[in-house]
Amino acid sequence: MNMNVDTATEEPRARILFVDDEPRILIALKALFRRDYDVVTASSGEAALEILRQGDVDVVVSDQRMPEMTGVEVLRKAKDLRPRAIRVLLTGYSDLSAILAAINDGEIFRFINKPWSNVDLRSTIAAAVKASTVDYVKETVAAEEDLTERVHIPGIDDVGTLILDDDESTRNTLQRVLGRERSVYTASNLDEALNLLEQHKIGVIVTEIAVGGEVVTDLLAALRQHHPSLVAIVLTAKSDAEQGIDLINRGQIYRFLSKPVSEGLLRGSVNLAMRRFEILQKHPAQTLRLAAEATPTPPPESDRRGVFQRIGRLFGMTA
Amino acid sequence: MVQMGVSRRTARGFSVQRLIALLAIALALGVISFLLWKTLRNPLETGLHIIRLEQLDTAAKADAELNQQIARGRLSLDSGPQELELSRDRFTVAQEAVSSGQASLAGLAQPIDAALAHYNAVAQSKLSLLNDYSAKLARLAQHFSVLRVAGISLLSAPSVNASEELRKNVMSILREATAYGIQSSPTNGGYIDDLGQEIVAAEEGLANDAERGAVRHLLNTVDSMRSAADQLQVLTEEFDAVPSGPALYDLRTAYEKHFYNLQSTARSYRQTLAVYAVALLLAFGVIAVRLRSSFSTLDSLNSELQNANVNLEQIVDKRTQALSKALDDLKMQQGQLIQSEKMASLGQMVAGVAHEINTPLGYASSNVEIVRETMQAMDGEVDAESILEFDTLLADTEYGLKQIAELVMSLKDFSRVDRSQSQLFDLNEGIETALKICNSQLKDGVKVTRMFADLPEISCAPSQLNQVFLNLITNAAQAMDGKGQICIRTSVVDDNVEVAISDSGSGMDEETRAHIFEPFFTTKPVGKGTGLGLSIVFRIIEDHGGTIRVESELGKGTEFFIRLPIVGASKSADVISEQDVVVLGDA
Numbered sequence: 001m002n003m004n005v006d007t008a009t010e011e012p013r014a015r016i017l018f019v020d021d022e023p024r025i026l027i028a029l030k031a032l033f034r035r036d037y038d039v040v041t042a043s044s045g046e047a048a049l050e051i052l053r054q055g056d057v058d059v060v061v062s063d064q065r066m067p068e069m070t071g072v073e074v075l076r077k078a079k080d081l082r083p084r085a086i087r088v089l090l091t092g093y094s095d096l097s098a099i100l101a102a103i104n105d106g107e108i109f110r111f112i113n114k115p116w117s118n119v120d121l122r123s124t125i126a127a128a129v130k131a132s133t134v135d136y137v138k139e140t141v142a143a144e145e146d147l148t149e150r151v152h153i154p155g156i157d158d159v160g161t162l163i164l165d166d167d168e169s170t171r172n173t174l175q176r177v178l179g180r181e182r183s184v185y186t187a188s189n190l191d192e193a194l195n196l197l198e199q200h201k202i203g204v205i206v207t208e209i210a211v212g213g214e215v216v217t218d219l220l221a222a223l224r225q226h227h228p229s230l231v232a233i234v235l236t237a238k239s240d241a242e243q244g245i246d247l248i249n250r251g252q253i254y255r256f257l258s259k260p261v262s263e264g265l266l267r268g269s270v271n272l273a274m275r276r277f278e279i280l281q282k283h284p285a286q287t288l289r290l291a292a293e294a295t296p297t298p299p300p301e302s303d304r305r306g307v308f309q310r311i312g313r314l315f316g317m318t319a
Numbered sequence: 320m321v322q323m324g325v326s327r328r329t330a331r332g333f334s335v336q337r338l339i340a341l342l343a344i345a346l347a348l349g350v351i352s353f354l355l356w357k358t359l360r361n362p363l364e365t366g367l368h369i370i371r372l373e374q375l376d377t378a379a380k381a382d383a384e385l386n387q388q389i390a391r392g393r394l395s396l397d398s399g400p401q402e403l404e405l406s407r408d409r410f411t412v413a414q415e416a417v418s419s420g421q422a423s424l425a426g427l428a429q430p431i432d433a434a435l436a437h438y439n440a441v442a443q444s445k446l447s448l449l450n451d452y453s454a455k456l457a458r459l460a461q462h463f464s465v466l467r468v469a470g471i472s473l474l475s476a477p478s479v480n481a482s483e484e485l486r487k488n489v490m491s492i493l494r495e496a497t498a499y500g501i502q503s504s505p506t507n508g509g510y511i512d513d514l515g516q517e518i519v520a521a522e523e524g525l526a527n528d529a530e531r532g533a534v535r536h537l538l539n540t541v542d543s544m545r546s547a548a549d550q551l552q553v554l555t556e557e558f559d560a561v562p563s564g565p566a567l568y569d570l571r572t573a574y575e576k577h578f579y580n581l582q583s584t585a586r587s588y589r590q591t592l593a594v595y596a597v598a599l600l601l602a603f604g605v606i607a608v609r610l611r612s613s614f615s616t617l618d619s620l621n622s623e624l625q626n627a628n629v630n631l632e633q634i635v636d637k638r639t640q641a642l643s644k645a646l647d648d649l650k651m652q653q654g655q656l657i658q659s660e661k662m663a664s665l666g667q668m669v670a671g672v673a674h675e676i677n678t679p680l681g682y683a684s685s686n687v688e689i690v691r692e693t694m695q696a697m698d699g700e701v702d703a704e705s706i707l708e709f710d711t712l713l714a715d716t717e718y719g720l721k722q723i724a725e726l727v728m729s730l731k732d733f734s735r736v737d738r739s740q741s742q743l744f745d746l747n748e749g750i751e752t753a754l755k756i757c758n759s760q761l762k763d764g765v766k767v768t769r770m771f772a773d774l775p776e777i778s779c780a781p782s783q784l785n786q787v788f789l790n791l792i793t794n795a796a797q798a799m800d801g802k803g804q805i806c807i808r809t810s811v812v813d814d815n816v817e818v819a820i821s822d823s824g825s826g827m828d829e830e831t832r833a834h835i836f837e838p839f840f841t842t843k844p845v846g847k848g849t850g851l852g853l854s855i856v857f858r859i860i861e862d863h864g865g866t867i868r869v870e871s872e873l874g875k876g877t878e879f880f881i882r883l884p885i886v887g888a889s890k891s892a893d894v895i896s897e898q899d900v901v902v903l904g905d906a
Contacts, residue, residue, distance in 0.1 A: 020678075028682035031689050065674050092677030093670050093731070114681035115724050118688040210743055213778060213886065238742055 013038045014129040015055070019048040019062040019074055020090075029061070032118060033125065045069025045077075052081045058132040059125060064091035064098050072098055075106035083136040086128040086289070088112060090121075099244040103256040110293075111245045131289045137279050159277065160185050160200045161270060164193045164207040164216065165235075170259075174206060174235075177263055178270055188212070190219055202230065203277030204270055209236040209243055217243065220251035221292060228287035229280035231273040235259060235266070252290040347599065354592040358585060368578055370422040375571045378413035382563045385410045389449070389558050392456050393501050393551065400453055407449055414442045417570070424574050434573040438566040445561045452558060455551045462544035463500055466493065469537040476533060478525045485521040488514050489537070496541045500548045511541065655855060669730045676727050684720045687713055729755035743776035746784065746816055746883070750807055753788035760793060764802035772810045777885050783859045784883075790852045791820045791879050798824025798877060814885050815865070821878035826871045835869065 015038040018029045026041040033039050040057065042048035045066060051057065060078045064071035075087040089102050092114040102108045109131060110124050160183035163174045171186040178184050185200060187193035189212045196202065205223070207216050220232050234247060237259040247253045254276060255269045280286050388406040417424055418439050424431050470493040473479055479486050492514040499505040515538050525531050691713050694706060701709075729752050754767065761767060795805050803823040810817050827835070827842070834840045836857040860867045865883035 022678050022682070024682045025678060028685040028689070032685060063678075090681075091674070092681065093674035095670065114677040115684045115720070116681060118685055121685075210778075213743060213776075215743055215776075240742055243742075 014058040014132070015040060016059045016061065016125065016129070017042065017048060017051055017057045017085075019043075019045065019060070019066070019071070021063065021066040025063070032121070036122075037125070037129070045071075045074040048074050049077055049081065052078055052085075057082055057085050059086045059088065059128045061088045061090050061125070064089055064094045064102075070098065072101040072106050075102065075108055079107060083138065084132060086132040088124065088128055090114065090116065094241070096239055096241045096244065099241050099248075100239070100256050100258070103244065103248055103253065107254075108248060109252075109289075111248045113245075127291055131291055134285045134288045136289065137283050137286055158183065158201060159203040159274065161274075162187060162193060162196055162200075162202045162205045162207075164188075164190075164205060164211055166208065166211045170208070174266075177266060178206075181267070181271070182274070190214060190216075193219075197227075203281075204231045204233065204273040206233045206235050206270065209234060209238055209240070215243070217246050217251055220247065220253060224250070224252050224290070224292040225294075228290060229277060229284070231277045231280070233257060233269055233273055235261060249293045252292040351592075351595065351599065354588055354595060357588040358592050367422050371417075371424060371574065374413065374416045374420065374422060375424075375567065375574065378410075378417050379564070379567050379571075381406065381410040381413040382567060385445075385449070386559070386564075389452060389555060392452070392555075393459065393548070400456065403449075403453065403456075407446070410442070411446070414439065424570065427574070428577045428580075431570070431573045431577050434566070434570040438563070438570045441561060441563045441566040445558070445563050448554065448558050448561060452551070452554045455547060455554055459500060459544065459547040459551050462540060462547050463497070466496055466537070466540045466544050469533065469540050473530075473533045473537050476530045478527070478530050482521060482524060485518065485524070488518050488521065489534075492518060492537070492541060496544055500544055504552065505548070508545065511545070515541065651854065651858070655858065673727050673731050676723065680720060680724055680727070684717065684724070687716050687720065691717075726755070741778060741780050744779050744781040744784070745776050746774050746818060747771045747809055749781055749785045750788050750809070750818070753785055753792055754807075757789055757793050757796065760796045761805070762796075762801045765796060765799060766804045768804065768806040770806065770808040772808075774809055774811065774816050775885055777816055777883055779863055779883065780859075784863070787856045787859050787881070788818070788820075790856050791881075794852065795820060795822035795824065795877070798822050798826075800824070803876075811885075812882065815882040816885060818881045818883075819878055820881075821876060823876045826873045826875050826877050828873050832869060832871050836867075 013036070016033060017040045018026055019042045020026050020029075021043055023043060026043065030039050030041060040051055042051055045062075045068060048060070048062065052060070057078075060075060060082075062071035062074045066074075071089050071091060075089065078085055078087060087106055087108045088110045089106070089108050090112045094102075094111070099111065102111060109128050112121065112124060161178055163171055163178075163184060163186045165171050165174070165186075166188050168188070171188065175184045175186055183200070185196045185202065187196055193205075193207075205220075207220070209216060216234075220234075223230050223232070232251060232253040233255040234253050235257045239256075239258045244256055247256065254273050257266065257269060280290075385403075385406045388403045392400075392403060416422070418435055419425060424435050426432065470489060473489055474486065479489060492511060495507050495511045495514060499507055499511060518534055518538065522531050522534050525534070691710075694709055694713070698706070750769075750771075754761075792805065792807075799805075799822055805823075806819075806821045808817075808819040808821075810819075831842060835853050837854060840854075857867055860881055860883070863883050865881060867879060867881050869877060869879050871877040
């Protein structure tokens, strides 16, 4: 266990915990960040959890592949121990299941590949530190409310769910499964989705990765920028590690589900997402915790049908 | 029996069946030869039989002749016993022939032997009687001649001549005595006695004693002759009582009976033979009929078999074709499996390698950056020349590390570990990745020209298309032998994306070009290439709904053209139609 507490500075500095089984990584990171932050390092998952138990930490950065405990596990437990701490995965290689777990269980802020660029890493850590300043508001777990037995009550549950998928049977199935509880809108392409977002109050979007030959990452990134309280769930048959990483870093999606998904998991996920939306609505500052990587504004010619301009227009006012 | 052997077609043991058939044939032959032997032996018997019958006839004739001679013996006293001797000899010869000759009757059968013994005994007694008879006959002849001499001398006596009456009486007694000797049953004995009385009475009148003596001598002689004739008569009667004729007849009867028995036996054999032969013929007929029907059955079976053979050949041909097609498919699938296994294990390896390399790469490049920053802060403390040198060294280090990072990234991109099988993909990217991967094979002499157009992303399996590009680029490099130009052009043609990969290599002839997409076709030496590369390329492109064609000129180079549809190509790869594929019910 490496524990270095720098107490020289006067103003309280952000405390960052780096976890990696390779000590040279820890040395390098410490060298990189010790001037700006209070850097703590741990060479194993267990050591990291011990540090978290002993004191508060603002940001946790962990490697994925470690003996005994994986990075995702460490981050999941860190989430329970210190929910305020922002979680980042920094890894040389990560398989798809780890990425899915990082999204769904770890609810991580960023996924960074080794080797990293110092400049990028610095800005990411800075963003994480900034996000960590907002305290985490937990979903008020309405005690033992049976989520699956809920019935849609018009007027009260007037926040809708948008389903975006180009496969009709998928849309129908999802509408059938989710429509008992709340309003469900379906769209088969981006235009339809945008129209529905304009016309209705929508809290959760359930989408396939690619719709009508277009990847939705850009859409989700734009929505993250302009409609930060909208909670996104990706439900796809084409699970893809790289796109998963992209969806974390740029889209800050809430859940990444693989088809086929069990009905219970789907409804539970949507309900949780709806709670999340309500919290984000109630506490707009919480959206800072979900600050995504800024997507460079796409050049006009590649912005097909002006989708992103439209998003800007649409949510520039509302957000 | 033979039939049995044939008819038991269904008998279990073929050897047992054959054994039974052979035994039956042997038995049938044995029976027929036995019957033939029994039947054919008869002519020999028949030859003997004729001789025997002749001998019996001869014996009967000899017997009769002998009887006749005996009866005539007294009539031919003058001629002597030659005739009788001859007859006796003939009788003896005939009797010997019958009883002990070459064709004798002895030993044929028990009744014949008994009859023969009887006959021999009778013949023997007859012969012994014949001896007595001959002696008696000789005596009679002697007495007769004495009587004649005595008579003549008496008649010539003067006193006899003188007395007419005496003379007449002497003459009469001579005559009567002669008749008595000749006749078998004389009735004139009394008359001879009377005449003797008269002659004795007349004796007184004779002149001298000599004459009287002569008369006495005559009378005595007459008496002797009479007694000899009587004895002879007795013998003759005895002779006649000897039953040589009946004995011979019995013998003949016995023999004929025996012969008849033999004949009837032979006849019965012959009948049996005939019946048997007929039976055999019938059997053969039946066999022949059966054989005939068997043959016709065989013929029809044969023709059926031939038809079946022809059909079978056709079926076998079809099956063989199907099998070889299946084999080809299997080989193809095996090849693909090997390929995908290779890719899978490559992916796993890449995953490990990426992590293991990226970790040191991470701190190394980070450290270099930090050092560089620190260097800038140290400005002034170290002389400018050293700083410049450090700067260069750090730049080189950074460059090297970046190269390593790029290679790892390319490997990852190429293997597409954890990437969706089907996704939107920019082919230009895939080509770049492939080029990086096979960079080592592109020697210095090979110049790669990229003429990339902006391509829309197409829905495809990127890892598979990467393989395609890698394969084609590798082939191009190998075709050029280290020197030449590879040109890769991408463009959008109608609703398709086209990738053209050309090389300035050896090219190929018409023949080769016709086969390059077939599995296991290779121009490389054995062991160098699997011959699967282009066939897999072909299959991948086909699966994507695209086309691949090749233009080539020997000595000038080869160009591959790939066209892939922009929309909806791999829709079938992961079509979601079932609801439960989207959402599973809670179990």
